[in-house]
Amino acid sequence: MLGGATLVAVNVYASATEGGSDQQAGQTAQVLSAPTVYCPDAGSRLTDVPDAARADVDGELAQLDQQIAAAYQQLKESAAAIRQNPSLADQTILGPLKEKRSESLQRIADAIGREGDRPEGLDDLAPCTLRSSDQGGGQSASPQDGATPGQSASAGAGAGTGIGGQGGNGPVAADYADITAVQPNVTTPAEQSGGSTGTFSSSCGVNANGLFNSDNVIVAPGVSNGAHHFHDYIGNQSNNAFASDDDLAKADTSCADQGDKSTYYWPVLRLQNGTQERDADKPGGGTEGNAGQIVTAKEVTLTFEGNPTSKVTEMPRLLRIITGDAKSFVNGPANANASWSCTGFEDRQLKDKYPLCPSGSDVVRTFRFQSCWDGRNIDSANHRTHVAFEAADGSCPAGFEAIPQLVQRIVYDVDAPSLQDGGRTVPLFAVDSFPEQLHKPVTDHGDFINVFDEDLMRKMVGCINSGRTCGAGADEEPPSQSAEPDPSESATPENPPSDTASPVTEPSDTAAPADPPAQTQSAEPSEPAAEPSATRSGSGDSGLPHVYTSASPKKSSGTGGGVISKPTERPETQAPADAASTAGAAPAGRQNPSTAPQTEPQAVQGDLAETGTSLWPAAFGGLLLAAGFVLLWRTRWRSS
Incomplete structure (x- = not known):
């Protein structure tokens, strides 16, 4: 009886964990892919940096990127806690990130100031926010529309048709469009x-x-x-x-x-x-x-x-x-x-x-x-x-x-x-x-x-x-x-x-x-x-x-002071087509799994036969458990 019960419990638990991993992973990936860290890009705003200061400025800009990457990783790891308590985003991620960015931006201003006119307003670029991914449209809102700190983490959960990707941070279904439904635009x-x-x-x-x-x-x-x-x-x-x-x-x-x-x-x-x-x-x-x-x-x-x-x-x-x-x-x-x-x-x-x-x-x-x-x-x-x-x-x-x-x-x-x-x-x-x-x-x-x-x-x-x-x-x-x-x-x-x-x-x-x-x-x-x-x-x-x-394997077949400026628009000669409505359906004829080089699939969804095959130890354990009950009952009946 003990052996049979153990087999049933262990196998059913393992199968439940394995069978539910696809859905659970999909839900987690969807939540993790919804919010992202938005920080103003300091590099694109620095249009005039003295040559003698460029090495220091480039190093600090790279440090700003590293800080954002670390904050995003922390966001992923803390997603569940932030959904329960959105204020944690400010306390544990955005607040410390602002302090680090402020120090780096100060050093950038110092480096430029030593060689020319010290730029003004750099510290305004220190604060960052969390922003929900616009999964329905595939693009972010403009910076002015960014969410306030601590709000996006919960707002983005469950939005759109999230996939999450292998890395847990995209892409999502809305990032794809059927090319046959796009009108010529060149x-x-x-x-x-x-x-x-x-x-x-x-x-x-x-x-x-x-x-x-x-x-x-x-x-x-x-x-x-x-x-x-x-x-x-x-x-x-x-x-x-x-x-x-x-x-x-x-x-x-x-x-x-x-x-x-x-x-x-x-x-x-x-x-x-x-x-x-x-x-x-x-x-x-x-x-x-x-x-x-x-x-x-x-x-x-x-x-x-x-x-x-x-x-x-x-x-x-x-x-x-x-x-x-x-x-x-x-x-x-x-x-x-x-x-x-x-x-x-x-x-x-x-x-x-x-x-x-x-x-x-x-x-x-x-x-x-x-x-x-x-x-x-x-x-x-x-x-x-x-x-x-x-x-x-x-x-x-x-x-x-x-x-x-x-x-x-x-x-x-x-x-x-x-x-x-x-x-x-x-x-x-x-x-x-x-x-x-x-x-x-x-x-x-x-x-x-x-x-x-x-x-x-x-x-x-x-x-x-x-x-x-x-x-x-x-x-x-x-x-x-x-x-x-x-x-x-x-x-x-x-x-x-x-x-x-x-x-x-x-x-x-x-x-x-x-x-x-x-x-x-x-x-x-x-x-x-x-x-x-x-x-x-x-x-x-x-x-x-x-x-x-x-x-890897592949399928067959200057001097002067620093000036902060807004990014400039370039002339657009090829307007993107709006094909969001077709993003959910892939065209037929390109979905043959035998041709996809999936040497190590993320997840496998089995049918009923596969499920039965994976649960055979539980069935055997059930038989052992039933036999144990029968044996116990007969032994007690004879002894009485």
Whole structure:
């Protein structure tokens, strides 16, 4: 009787815990994904920082990001207690966070004041609030609409159609939209006399060798994990937080044309399928809500385009450009610039939704970088004001000149997730993000540092200005009859044929091609994938691996005082379509679980047969218990 009762109790408890884990995890994830930490972005407000103060300012800005990440982690851990007592948010999270931010902002003001005019009003940026995720619309409210401290944590619970994702901080169902229900919304400025109509391509692979880290040498130089999310890198192979300009100039490149040592990087895309990558318990990875299998792109194209109203000039060497805003979920969409679409549907672009693509269509991320330069600076304090976007007619702002526009297109062979079951059948996909940004698609962004050699840059400009199609991977075309030949072109060397050009040897995997053909996974499901080796270059390393050098599994197929300014709106030429009403239903034909690389599913929902199979020890225990009662009764009856 004791043995049978024990079997019943243990097995039923275990099954209840296991069977209810999906619902419980979904509810918890929904609660945790609802509130996020909103703090005014100090970096975007500092438009003029003396050169001598920039290192100190950049370090403090990175510290502000670290403080927010820690506060968000504390929010997740305290979610249940805060629902019961919302005032705890002020006492335990927002109050201490304000004090830390105030100290960092004071140090920023001191650093700028030592070299120029001390900025005023920085301390006004110290207070933070908790804000509910607008899960129905996929974007945050404007900063003025932010909730007061301590209110959002309970208000957000249960709102919208929460999924939570593997990291517990998004994405949610409302972050996806059926691309077939979106109306075409792409407009192109009309070409004008004197414009530059050519294109130049650079072929740099898809990061098949698995070069990742969570640094950002543009925004947080010298700071490990300055991005708080992982990046894919192609082109320059020495990009980390500690890379100097000289390091970048001497580095190897994955680009077919060795004259292009530029660095191109963007947040990785992950499948929320339970796979444990090497960063699962590392900063920038799982500890900050970036979890799941990193997907290798199927295709990456890098195209430099001209300007419809004027000729373009050469980019200055080591020019840095960031397009998009990694914090746009809390900052607002003024600087958001990434677009999402599907192959075959690229006349319709989404800025605040991930696309649900029909069968046979792949997910596409597109970044159109700023193409107007101030003619003086290769960077600016907020990494934005030295470059600008074209106006709707293609013209540059007064004082700016046109440069080649980098258009970066990344294609992924991923299936439309099964939103109806929270991505259990077909996993959700999302980009890495700062933890408090909840993996929203509007936070997507791209980074570029120009390390073209002078001859190749001269050739690029000559090609674009003369109306030709040039570069690695492009068929050379003669100049159009209407285009004027560029005199600089005659002084440049010929471009090597695209069919014979090959990338340089990768640092750790000499056999890995820059752009391999699609492959299928041949390993048994129970066999773990080989872990990539980790190496780190530079000084000041914390001991954590930041650069991974083997591929992860993939599917087949100035001076002056500091000035605080408000973020400026850029001209919008592609309005996002409102497809929120279609976000709940995935198109058919892309939900075959056999093709999804779920090597370690988050949860399994069994049917009745599976449930019966898992409860057989309880049934056996029940028989033992019943037999014990019968035996006891018969023994007592005989003894009487």
